[in-house]
Amino acid sequence: MCFNYKILSKFCFFFIALSINSQVTIGSLNEPVKGSILDIKQFNPDNKNITAKAGILLPxxxxxxxxxLSFSDFTISDDLDEGGQKLKHTxxxxxxVNETLPFKKGIYVWSGSEWLLQE
Structure with a gap:
């Protein structure tokens, strides 16, 4: 009986694992768009292709x-880049929020080697 229970539990786990979906929608219960890992929307697209009435608040x-790769108390400089952390954060x-040159206030993206202002 114990042997049959082990086989049955492994069989059930296998089929449950096959049906797990790693795509996520935040903000609604709608299905995420195929090919996206994260889909942030409040509702499905309307006739103007609008999917939300609010935005994302970035850190x-x-x-x-x-x-x-440095802000607050967190710094990874060239000599401290253990394990390729700069590339992992691309x-x-x-x-x-820093307006000291060469920076301006705004959205920046880490390229793997530098911060790029998105204008």
Whole structure:
């Protein structure tokens, strides 16, 4: 009996694992768009292709150097880039509040080697 229970539980786990979907929609119960990992919307597109009545609030940080993955108490400089952390953070999006040159307030994306202002 114990042997049959183990086989049955493994069989059930296998089929449950096959049906798990890693795509997520935040803000609604609608299905995410195929090919997206994260879909942020309140509702399905209307006739103007609008999917929300609000936006995303990005994390606000104070960037310190254009070529260092650095803000607040967190810094990864070239000599401390253990495990390729700079590349692992490629695509990170933040809202910079520091207006000290060379920075302006605005949305920045980490390219893997520098912060790029999105204008």
């Amino acid at each position: 606000r940080v104070e960037l310190k150097s254009p070529t260092e 695509g990170m999006i933040v809202y910079n």
